[in-house]
Amino acid sequence: MTVVRSRPVADAEDPTLLTGAERARRDRLRDPRDRAAYTAAHVLARECVAELTGLRPADVVLVQRCPGCGGADHGRPFVAGRDDVHASLSHARAVVAAVASFAPCGIDVEARGDHPAPRGALSGRERRWVEGQDDPGLAFLQLWVRKEALVKCGAGSLATAARLDVLGDDGPTGACGPFVLREWRDAAAVGAWAVAEHPSR
Template sequence: MTDPVVRFEPVDRHADAGLLTAYELGRRDRLVRATDRAAYVAAHVLVRRCVAELTGLRLADIRISQVCPTCGVEPGHGVPLVSGHPDLQISLSHSRHHVAAAAAMAPIGIDVETIDEHGRQDVVEAALSAAEQAWVRAQPDPHRAFLRLWVRKEAWIKCGNASLDDLAAIDVLSEDAAAPDHTAFQEWSIPDAVGAWTAVERQPRVDLWSVDATRPRISADHRDATHRPARRTRTGPGVPNLRGTPHD
């Protein structure tokens, strides 16, 4: 099986919006802030680049749509897909300053968050298990620690393993929460942003734009957790919207 392609990049404010469909452009135009509109376009162009690298398709021939598995409406809300290529799986995410995207031949999920605001305690309590909350409180930067867990949970949801209603029940710190058919969570981190992805079975080629991107240690005993499987399990910048859609 072909390895997935995974990318984390800064927002390209010159990304070619002409590659997007009319539906995508309509969603972009409903965003209030110019920075959010730029990030939306950058993420949707980046996921096309990932698909092109994976498959050899031309960027102009890649049509991204969304189909809700419940109502079946297309285009609409729901999981993003590549029209005409049902075996392809994609995932994308955008914050105000950073975007992420992935393409694979099996389920994959990715998320990125910019660290530019302080979180609220009620959001932490709604999103994290008791053990995760305790871990966050013990960290020197609790907001960053929270977002490192948040991006893992979002990636897990986007991979099709849970819903937003399951957030607090998903323990991404647990040592024994193995999912043997998935890769372990992989983390991406720079001073002002964090990201994570997970996929079924295979490791991706990762193209990181930061020369100092790291994979932080996250377990309580400080062993490297980035290669350890976690239980199966978007948001704008700052505090995530718990009721929002996990698919960008």
């Protein structure tokens, strides 16, 4: 089972659900819009975990741990006390998204607009496909959100994003290796989530 949600950033999110570490990290963000989006995404992730597990959102504790350096102020979110549950979140000021599953999962959402492709983000074939589309900005985002979601699953890194093949014969693909990929979009944003086909429990 996988629970996926996205919604606009709301001013009324309950910041008391966040841990002290989360509030400290949020408070280091200078722009109030970023602070609001951070809070909204972390609350939404708790709601997804709660729906998946039957816990109350207030009882879901999210912690972050970097697999590279071991730091606790960044990295992939984990659900404290629930090694069987995977969660991911994303925010883009105006919109937030989250996913929870019993299998490795990841999610990304990006606001529509001018997003220059980071160096090394796309393969040559992907770049040519983007350049040939009527809306290259949207085409890039369709690929980029898939790659970000896969990276959050642990399928690769942003430094090697070009190696994550998310372009099929007819456009952005619905799978990459053992991961299922799904996209959603509206007038304001484009997002994608990825989940491993087989639960980890």
